[in-house]
Amino acid sequence: MPSWTQLVAEKQQRQLKSIPQDWLVSPPPDSTLDVTGFPETCGLLGAREIEITNTSMDILLEKLASGEWTSVDVTTAFYKRAIIAHQLVNCLTEIFVDRALARAAELDDYLKRTGKVVGPLHGLPISLKDQLCMKGLETTMGYVSWIGQYAEKNAVLVDILLECGAVPFVRTNIPQTLMWGETFNYIFGRTTNPHNRTLTPGGSSGGEGALIALKGSPLGVGSDIGGSIRGPSAFCGLYGLRPSYGRIPYCGAVNSLEGQDSILSVFGPMTNSIGGVKVFMKAVVNAKPWLKDPLAVRKKWDEDEYNLVDHGSGKSLCFGIMWDDGLVVPHPPIRRALEMTKAALEQAGHKVVDWKPIKHGLIGDVTRNIFNAGAAEDFMIVTSATGEPIISTMDLDSPDPIVPPIRPRSGGITAYQLWQVQKLRRDTRKEYLDHWEATASETGTGRPVDAIICPAAPYTAYPHGKGMYSTYTTVWNGLDYPAAIFPVTTVDPVLDAKGSPREFYDDVDKTIHEMYDPETFKNAPVCLQLVGRTLEEEAVIKMTEIVDEALAAAKPEPYPPLLQRLRAVLRL
Structure with missing residues (x-):
C-alpha cells in the first residue's frame, strides 16, 4: 500500500476517537434516502436539546444573552446533533468537544460575573469550513500531505468570531483542492445530501451545507x-451569502491557488x-476586520444601505428575473421556482422584468482561465509531498466520467x-455595469433594476459526479457581485415533469436537459440566487428578506394542484 494510506488510516482513527462513545447511534440503512428527521427520533437528543437546535437564530441569541440558556447547554445540544449528522452524511473533519465546551463555560462564567455578553454572538456555536485555522488543530483541507500540520495561530476570522463571543465547535468536510462542486477527499471520504443521500450536497463547502441542513x-x-x-x-435548502472581495477577512486561512489575486475566494455565512x-x-x-487583515475593506455595517435608501427605501422594487443565462436552460423545478418567486413579488407590489444576460459564457471562460493558469502545478506540488493521487472525478460508476472544466489536467x-x-x-x-445601468429605462422606478434573481445552477442537487456546469455562480465571482441564496420549494415529480424536447443552445445544454429525471431528483431543495452590485451586501440581505417574506405570504392560485398537474401533462 502507498505510504500516504497509512497517514489516512491514522488520521481517521484519531477522528473516531474524538467522538464521545455515548454519542454514537445506529444510523438508518443506506436505502433510507431522506434522513433529515432522524436526529430527532434516534433517541440521543432530549426534548430540550431538540428545542434548542430548532430555535431560530434571534431567539437563540436572546436566550443566551439573558442567561436563560447557557452556552454549555446550547453547545452540547448542537454538538450532539452535529455528531448525529456526521454519522448520517459524513460531514465533519475536526471534532474538539472538550475545547469547545471549555470555551462555552468561560462565556457562561463571564455573563454570570458581569451581567454582560462578550459580544453580539455571545455563546453561539459556529461551525467552520476546513480552511479556517485554529491554533493547535490540523487544517488538512482534504490534502493527505497536510496531515500533521498544526496551526500556530488562528485565522483572523476565527479571532474575530471569538471576540464576538462565538464558540467554534466543529470543522467541516471539503473536497481535495477545494476546486470542486462536490465534497470528497481521501482522508475523510464523501459527504452526502441529507435530503436524498444519493445526491451531492455540493462543494466545496459541502460539509457545512449537509451539517446545517440537519440542524x-x-x-x-x-x-x-x-x-x-x-x-x-x-x-x-439553506440561506447563504457570497460577499464581495474583502468584506470578510481571509488572512490566516489556508487555500488553493494562493497568489492568484485577480478573482479572490471569499468567506461568507451559511x-x-x-x-x-x-x-x-x-x-x-463591525469588528473592524481591516485592522487585522490588510486586504479587508474598510466598511462598517451600513444601516442606510440595509434600509435600501438608494433603492426607494424598498417600497416598490424592480427585480430582474434571469430565466436562463443564454447557454444552459434550467431543469423544470428551477423554472417553477422562478415563476413562484415572480408571482410572489408581484403580489407583494413589486415589479419584475426579464433580465437579459450578456457575455455570461465569456465571463465564465475568463474566470476559469484565470483559475487554471497555475492550478495544475499548484495541486501537483502540494500532493507530491506524499504521492497522494489528485482526484480527477467525483463520479461513482460512470466509465466516461464528467470532469468539470474548472479542473485543469495539465499546463496553463x-x-x-x-x-x-x-x-x-x-x-x-x-460592459456589465453599463448594461445594468441601462435598465433604468425599463423599470419604471427611475432606477436601474434593484437586484437580479436567477438560478444558482441549472439543476438541484444531483447524483455524485454528474454536475458539469458552474457558470450560474461563477459569473458573479468574475464580476465580484454579492449574491444570496434563498429556498423556494422542493422537487415534486408531478409538478416538475420532464419537459418535451426543444432546441438546444449546444451539446452541454442538451446533456444537462437529458440528465433530468423527476424521480432521481425527488425531494431535493430548490433554491434561487439574488444578486446585487459590488460591496452592496446590506442591500442584498434586505432584498432577500423581502423576497423571503413575499414567498411566505404569497396567495396560491385557485386550484393550484389541478392547474400544476395539467401543466405537467402538457409538458409530456
Whole structure:
C-alpha cells in the first residue's frame, strides 16, 4: 500500500476517537434516502436539546444573552446533533468537544460575573469550513500531505468570531483542492445530501451545507471562489451569502491557488434563516476586520444601505428575473421556482422584468482561465509531498466520467496570456455595469433594476459526479457581485415533469436537459440566487428578506394542484 494510506488510516482513527462513545447511534440503512428527521427520533437528543437546535437564530441569541440558556447547554445540544449528522452524511473533519465546551463555560462564567455578553454572538456555536485555522488543530483541507500540520495561530476570522463571543465547535468536510462542486477527499471520504443521500450536497463547502441542513449547527462559515457557498446552500435548502472581495477577512486561512489575486475566494455565512446571514455579517464587519487583515475593506455595517435608501427605501422594487443565462436552460423545478418567486413579488407590489444576460459564457471562460493558469502545478506540488493521487472525478460508476472544466489536467497559460485574460475581465466588468445601468429605462422606478434573481445552477442537487456546469455562480465571482441564496420549494415529480424536447443552445445544454429525471431528483431543495452590485451586501440581505417574506405570504392560485398537474401533462 502507498505510504500516504497509512497517514489516512491514522488520521481517521484519531477522528473516531474524538467522538464521545455515548454519542454514537445506529444510523438508518443506506436505502433510507431522506434522513433529515432522524436526529430527532434516534433517541440521543432530549426534548430540550431538540428545542434548542430548532430555535431560530434571534431567539437563540436572546436566550443566551439573558442567561436563560447557557452556552454549555446550547453547545452540547448542537454538538450532539452535529455528531448525529456526521454519522448520517459524513460531514465533519475536526471534532474538539472538550475545547469547545471549555470555551462555552468561560462565556457562561463571564455573563454570570458581569451581567454582560462578550459580544453580539455571545455563546453561539459556529461551525467552520476546513480552511479556517485554529491554533493547535490540523487544517488538512482534504490534502493527505497536510496531515500533521498544526496551526500556530488562528485565522483572523476565527479571532474575530471569538471576540464576538462565538464558540467554534466543529470543522467541516471539503473536497481535495477545494476546486470542486462536490465534497470528497481521501482522508475523510464523501459527504452526502441529507435530503436524498444519493445526491451531492455540493462543494466545496459541502460539509457545512449537509451539517446545517440537519440542524447540527445554527451558523456556519463557508468559502466561495466559483460558487462554493452558494452551491451547497442551494442544494441543501439553506440561506447563504457570497460577499464581495474583502468584506470578510481571509488572512490566516489556508487555500488553493494562493497568489492568484485577480478573482479572490471569499468567506461568507451559511444558515437556516436570512436573519442568521445578517447577524453574521453585521457582527464581523463591525469588528473592524481591516485592522487585522490588510486586504479587508474598510466598511462598517451600513444601516442606510440595509434600509435600501438608494433603492426607494424598498417600497416598490424592480427585480430582474434571469430565466436562463443564454447557454444552459434550467431543469423544470428551477423554472417553477422562478415563476413562484415572480408571482410572489408581484403580489407583494413589486415589479419584475426579464433580465437579459450578456457575455455570461465569456465571463465564465475568463474566470476559469484565470483559475487554471497555475492550478495544475499548484495541486501537483502540494500532493507530491506524499504521492497522494489528485482526484480527477467525483463520479461513482460512470466509465466516461464528467470532469468539470474548472479542473485543469495539465499546463496553463503564460504570464502575458494571463494579463490579457485579466484585461478582458476588467473590460467586461465595465460592459456589465453599463448594461445594468441601462435598465433604468425599463423599470419604471427611475432606477436601474434593484437586484437580479436567477438560478444558482441549472439543476438541484444531483447524483455524485454528474454536475458539469458552474457558470450560474461563477459569473458573479468574475464580476465580484454579492449574491444570496434563498429556498423556494422542493422537487415534486408531478409538478416538475420532464419537459418535451426543444432546441438546444449546444451539446452541454442538451446533456444537462437529458440528465433530468423527476424521480432521481425527488425531494431535493430548490433554491434561487439574488444578486446585487459590488460591496452592496446590506442591500442584498434586505432584498432577500423581502423576497423571503413575499414567498411566505404569497396567495396560491385557485386550484393550484389541478392547474400544476395539467401543466405537467402538457409538458409530456
